Amino acid sequence: MKKIAIIPARGGSKRIPHKNIKYFFGKPIIAYAIEVALKSGLYDEVMVSTDSEEIAEVAREYGAKVPFIRSADNSNDFATTVDVLIEVLDWYKDMDLQFDFATCIYACAPFVNAKVLHDSFEMLIKENCDCVFPILAYSHPIQRALKLSDIGKIATFDDSNSNARTQDLDKAFHDAGMFYTFDVKKLKVNKSLRTQDTFAIEIDELHAHDIDTENDWVLAELKYKLFSNEII
Template sequence: MGDVLGLIPCRGGSKGIRRKNVQPVAGEPLLAHTVEASLAADAIDRTVVSTDDAEIAAAAREAGADVPFDRPDELATDEAAIEPVIEHAIEQVREADRAYDTLVLLQATSPLRTADDIDAAMERYREADADSLVAVSEDHSYRWGETPDGAERLNYDSRKRRQDKAPEYVESGALYAVDIPQFLATGDLQTGRTALYVLDEISALDIDRPYELWLADKILREWRQ
């Protein structure tokens, strides 16, 4: 696994929730919860925030993260994919500091994923001898699709009790890990042998809509004190 770089991408633009990454959640900017989890994780050697936005950069530094470069505007649009953002961050850090062996991508929109989750995920990554890892949550939902002949079930051929269903897994967006040389060679976060790390439903919360921001605030203030 070697040296591990934690990367938190936080662009300034957000259409679903304006200025989402610096919206207050339990008394702190949203992104601060992920910065603090990364800093507290034993598995991560350095925590870097990639942003194009001065307010976000200031909030990230206040929370304890490094913000050693500015993200180019072309990598901060709605259409920009995450892979070039990661490549840019790796290159910037390597040129200014040193090369890292493993990257852990932490989305700021997952404030309920903890340092313990990060460490457990990286232990899973190591034990599985994996080249990449994806954080997921269990899902037992019946899924349907529309066809010209009517709706059809996409999974589970008959109705079963929840405990009798083999779980499916939904990508949470909370955490990814990847071997950096393999990522740079393939441009793919899920490269080589991929391991899964299962988060509980609460820890996997990904904030995309206003009520999810409210929910995260409520959980952190009244449940996870």
């Protein structure tokens, strides 16, 4: 069974300039994704999909392959992760290299460790499912979420749960924004990473942080400083 790690890293980050190669504790943040993929021993190929020659140079420096520059069609704001993954897999197919399984590891995911990658493959094979990815629990029940009007007035999204005890409400989760491990053939059929046969691994919120804004970056650095000795 051949496996590939695909690290998408577009050059045009608007909220955090040069996000994918910005330094995070002494090295470009993309280096963490590359290094964990290589050190895990899981993959026959570790590659970066990018439209940026600058990112490509950094990726190669840390051991990833960048066999082609991403197409313009898959480098705009409307291209999806699946579009990027299929472009990569089709390129390798044209080179007579086909993979059975893959992991898409996001470039700004310094908390990914080898154990959770191995766990994702174990679950994928055991359950014979389409995809596995890590999730985080919401810290407060989403059933009691509030919304705010333009003038600052509070309202509930759903009044039926206003008086419910938090312990009686179903636990809710969100994507941790770290990686997806998937069956390549099933991805090409489904054109989606999330299907009716997708499984998840719950992880601790102290050991993950989705980085979309400058504030996210600061919080991620604080967490990493506390727990970096556990991330191997």
